[in-house]
Amino acid sequence: MEAILGAIVGKIVEKCIDPIMRQFQYLFCYRSNVETLKNGIKKLKQTKTEVQRLVDAARNNGEKIKPIVTDWLSQADDLEKKAHTIFEGMGNVKVNCFKIVRLPNLKSRYLLGRHAAKRGNDVEKHLRREGQFDEVGYLPPLGKMPLSASTISFASRMSTKKGVMEALKQEKTSPMAICGMAGVGKTTLVEQIADQVKSEELFDRVPFVTVSQNPDMRDVQDQIAEQLGMKITEQADRARAERLYTRLTNSDERILVVLDDIWKELDLKSLGIPVKGECKSLKVILTSRSSNVCRGMGAEIFEVNILPKEEAWHLFKKDAEISDDSALSGVAKQVAEECKGLPLAIDVVAGALKSNHTPESWDRALRQLKEYTIRELEGDEDRVFSTIKFSYDYLKSAEAKSLLLLCSLFPEDYSIPIEYLVRYGKGLQLFPDRRRLIDVRDKVDTLIGHLKSSHLLLNDAKKEDSVKLHDVVRDVCLSIASEGEHEVMELHVPEIEFPLSWPGQMLRSLRTLCLDDCVLGTGLSSMLGQMTQLETLSFFQSRLADDQFPTEIAQLSNLKLLDLRVESSLHPLPSSILSSLKKLEELYLGSHYQLQLGKDDEEERGCLKEISSISNLACLQIVLYDLNLLLLSLQGFDTQRLSRFHIAVDDYRGALTNLIKNYQFRKSFELHLLDQDDEELNQVFDPNVTSIVKRTENLTLDLGRSSRLRNLVPDLCENGFIYLKKLYLHRGQHECLIDSTANLVAGHVFGNLVSMTLTYLELKEICNGFLPPRCFGQLQEVRLEFIGALKYLWKGPVEPRSLCNLRSIQVLLCDQITTLFSQSTPKCLVKLQNISFKFPLLTELIIVSCPKLKKFCSGKLNAPLLKKVQTVPSDTENFEAPVDLKVLIF
Numbered sequence: 001m002e003a004i005l006g007a008i009v010g011k012i013v014e015k016c017i018d019p020i021m022r023q024f025q026y027l028f029c030y031r032s033n034v035e036t037l038k039n040g041i042k043k044l045k046q047t048k049t050e051v052q053r054l055v056d057a058a059r060n061n062g063e064k065i066k067p068i069v070t071d072w073l074s075q076a077d078d079l080e081k082k083a084h085t086i087f088e089g090m091g092n093v094k095v096n097c098f099k100i101v102r103l104p105n106l107k108s109r110y111l112l113g114r115h116a117a118k119r120g121n122d123v124e125k126h127l128r129r130e131g132q133f134d135e136v137g138y139l140p141p142l143g144k145m146p147l148s149a150s151t152i153s154f155a156s157r158m159s160t161k162k163g164v165m166e167a168l169k170q171e172k173t174s175p176m177a178i179c180g181m182a183g184v185g186k187t188t189l190v191e192q193i194a195d196q197v198k199s200e201e202l203f204d205r206v207p208f209v210t211v212s213q214n215p216d217m218r219d220v221q222d223q224i225a226e227q228l229g230m231k232i233t234e235q236a237d238r239a240r241a242e243r244l245y246t247r248l249t250n251s252d253e254r255i256l257v258v259l260d261d262i263w264k265e266l267d268l269k270s271l272g273i274p275v276k277g278e279c280k281s282l283k284v285i286l287t288s289r290s291s292n293v294c295r296g297m298g299a300e301i302f303e304v305n306i307l308p309k310e311e312a313w314h315l316f317k318k319d320a321e322i323s324d325d326s327a328l329s330g331v332a333k334q335v336a337e338e339c340k341g342l343p344l345a346i347d348v349v350a351g352a353l354k355s356n357h358t359p360e361s362w363d364r365a366l367r368q369l370k371e372y373t374i375r376e377l378e379g380d381e382d383r384v385f386s387t388i389k390f391s392y393d394y395l396k397s398a399e400a401k402s403l404l405l406l407c408s409l410f411p412e413d414y415s416i417p418i419e420y421l422v423r424y425g426k427g428l429q430l431f432p433d434r435r436r437l438i439d440v441r442d443k444v445d446t447l448i449g450h451l452k453s454s455h456l457l458l459n460d461a462k463k464e465d466s467v468k469l470h471d472v473v474r475d476v477c478l479s480i481a482s483e484g485e486h487e488v489m490e491l492h493v494p495e496i497e498f499p500l501s502w503p504g505q506m507l508r509s510l511r512t513l514c515l516d517d518c519v520l521g522t523g524l525s526s527m528l529g530q531m532t533q534l535e536t537l538s539f540f541q542s543r544l545a546d547d548q549f550p551t552e553i554a555q556l557s558n559l560k561l562l563d564l565r566v567e568s569s570l571h572p573l574p575s576s577i578l579s580s581l582k583k584l585e586e587l588y589l590g591s592h593y594q595l596q597l598g599k600d601d602e603e604e605r606g607c608l609k610e611i612s613s614i615s616n617l618a619c620l621q622i623v624l625y626d627l628n629l630l631l632l633s634l635q636g637f638d639t640q641r642l643s644r645f646h647i648a649v650d651d652y653r654g655a656l657t658n659l660i661k662n663y664q665f666r667k668s669f670e671l672h673l674l675d676q677d678d679e680e681l682n683q684v685f686d687p688n689v690t691s692i693v694k695r696t697e698n699l700t701l702d703l704g705r706s707s708r709l710r711n712l713v714p715d716l717c718e719n720g721f722i723y724l725k726k727l728y729l730h731r732g733q734h735e736c737l738i739d740s741t742a743n744l745v746a747g748h749v750f751g752n753l754v755s756m757t758l759t760y761l762e763l764k765e766i767c768n769g770f771l772p773p774r775c776f777g778q779l780q781e782v783r784l785e786f787i788g789a790l791k792y793l794w795k796g797p798v799e800p801r802s803l804c805n806l807r808s809i810q811v812l813l814c815d816q817i818t819t820l821f822s823q824s825t826p827k828c829l830v831k832l833q834n835i836s837f838k839f840p841l842l843t844e845l846i847i848v849s850c851p852k853l854k855k856f857c858s859g860k861l862n863a864p865l866l867k868k869v870q871t872v873p874s875d876t877e878n879f880e881a882p883v884d885l886k887v888l889i890f
């Protein structure tokens with residue numbers, strides 16, 4: 001009984017005494033509570049930096065960030081601010097008494113200790129939440145990008161389009177097929193249909209796959225799966241088909257599968273596509289030149305015919321940039337008629353003639369076009385050949401013709417890097433009067449421009465600096481090349497390992513060797529030793545698995561291009577190799593993660609010093625982990641002779657993982673410096689560094705918490721970054737980007753900048769003083785995120801040529817911004833299409849009309865305090881915004 005009573009009394013004492021003791025602890029242990037909070041905040045900052053690094057890497061990979069992660073980062077910022085308030089309160093724990101003696105302020109001590117303990121617990125809980133982040137982001141579903149670039153809808157196509165749309169809305173499950181001759185516009189039509197069903201939300205997913213003449217069925221499956229957000233890991237054909245079948249049938253999503261350019265019957269069931277009523281929510285559209293092929297697959301046929309005369313003339317006028325009242329309209333109509341209503345023929349012929357509007361050239365073109373239609377074989381396919389052959393022959397440059405034939409040697413529907421055309425074209429001696437690689441690049445760029453303007457080459461919408469060849473144009477080019485006048489070889493992407501064994505005579509005459517994406521083992525060294533004429537050697541993204549680094553590279557005295565951006569190498573690059581290559585013009589070294597320079601620090605420094613000894617070097621790509629190493633490699637080196645460069649310093653490892661996989665580049669410079677202090681950052685202002693920064697086109701600066709760089713113009717670049725096209729600033733503390741009060745002499749500050757992204761900066765203003773004339777004249781996209789202290793984007797007057805190309809503005813979590821633009825700015829925003837923002841303190845919204853504005857905010861407007869929205873006509877001259885409210889004007 002006594003034990004029970006003792007336990008009860010103990011509980012009562014505990015309930016009564018412990019809370020009292022805890023209150024005294026707040027009073028007498030306030031210093032230790034504050035110190036504990038400081039330690040917690042220090043760890044929180046370190047963890048936040050790591051989480052932010054993962055977030056940045058995920059965004060660079062095109063991922064969306066999970067809400068739980070952004071919420072964690074936001075709450076971490078809030079905890080830091082609240083802790084800072086507590087730290088500032090340490091000065092109030094004493095008070096003056098009769099101006100003689102300082103006595104403790106017990107109330108301040110108590111509150112300080114209590115708040116510090118509570119915030120310390122909050123910080124500890126918040127740190128535990130970070131363990132929930134297995135991944136910070138996720139890849140959003142594909143299919144949002146419009147497929148068709150054509151904005152023209154012809155009446156002759158509308159009946160076909162309407163018929164397909166009605167069939168898609170019915171319950172029948174048999175495939176639909178859009179059929180017609182080559183070049184008639186089947187792909188364009190099905191792309192427009194796919195865009196329409198997505199915009200009308202008839203289907204949730206629209207996987208679109210080009211099948212082509214010799215399809216790889218596994219690749220077709222993988223492309224469909226990827227666009228459905230899945231991956232097929234099975235190897236057996238039946239298992240792969242069942243995996244895709246299960247995904248298509250066991251889903252609540254409405255799915256439309258488009259299989260473009262079918263040449264022969266496909267067994268859809270063997271692919272895993274149900275077509276016999278198993279899935280009512282699945283539809284399939286085929287396109288093909290053969291109606292019989294599609295009928296054999298049980299498809300409902302929708303024919304696409306050539307354009308009638310009036311529609312063909314309308315399309316020809318648009319493509320040739322000619323009008324009805326032009327003096328050339330008479331002969332132009334005859335030329336258009338020779339295209340026989342075929343959109344592809346109209347496209348290529350009009351493209352070839354649009355830059356030459358003299359009567360003589362059009363008369364000559366008409367005679368030639370009529371001549372080419374008289375052939376032994378009559379028929380629609382022959383007319384396609386004739387029109388493309390005409391456009392090919394109309395090219396004035398033999399080099400342009402050779403380059404086009406080179407493009408046709410790549411596989412069908414292949415994305416052709418321009419870099420391939422430079423390296424292969426140089427090796428094949430297509431440009432005999434161009435000895436230097438820089439001259440070859442200039443020539444290739446010029447020729448590609450001509451071929452694109454003639455509509456014989458196409459831009460690759462997915463890959464910058466790549467081109468594509470229409471499959472019909474490719475067929476014609478291969479036919480031309482096979483007539484005996486040209487030597488034909490088929491190019492393949494290497495996908496196999498290389499014991500290498502080639503004839504000695506072939507090796508001795510070889511000029512270009514690109515062993516990209518390969519596994520290179522024994523035999524490589526002995527083979528290289530025989531290549532006395534070699535000018536280009538590339539190991540891009542290959543694995544060097546030999547028992548030694550191929551030192552025979554040093555014997556390649558004619559080498560002009562060396563690409564060592566390997567995926568991995570068992571051995572480091574030895575010293576003395578680079579200095580032996582006296583004729584080297586382009587050097588690609590990748591990152592120190594993939595290829596170590598030298599076996600130790602001394603050899604590494606030796607390799608870097610060798611770079612400056614290469615007298616002909618005009619292109620350099622390198623990623624280093626220390627700014628000192630960069631300065632060492634540039635010591636005594638005239639950086640002005642670098643026409644192309646991708647130079648980066650990454651001292652916290654990991655920021656550039658994906659960047660080195662880019663096959664080619666323009667002029668890029670990046671600094672990712674996490675732990676440098678302001679004194680060490682003085683090296684950024686070294687002349688060897690600034691001379692590169694002044695000429696860069698893509699600039700990335702990630703300077704941690706440094707405040708050494710007060711502004712970019714004029715402190716870092718007094719000429720105003722006249723070459724810069726893309727700017728990305730992450731972290732760092734700056735007063736402004738432009739200080740126009742510093743007697744700027746630059747003509748066009750940021751005059752060619754197209755894209756500007758600023759994240760996690762301490763930045764007070766974009767421009768201190770008036771915005772210089774024509775500043776940001778080419779700017780199209782602006783993104784601001786977590787910018788502390790920034791209250792305005794542009795608060796002063798803006799001249800009409802500034803911001804005149806601005807299309808998109810995104811402002812996220814910039815809590816101090818009160819005004820987006822001054823009252824004069826909206827008159828400049830003639831192309832603005834999209835504004836999205838998140839302002840938790842916004843109370844009043846004033847909208848000045850912008851003629852091109854299509855999208856105000858993506859999703860829900862996040863402004864919880866917003867109480868008033870006012871619309872002001874753009875011609876209002878004397879409108880004055882309230883000064884006592886948070887205001888956003890645009």
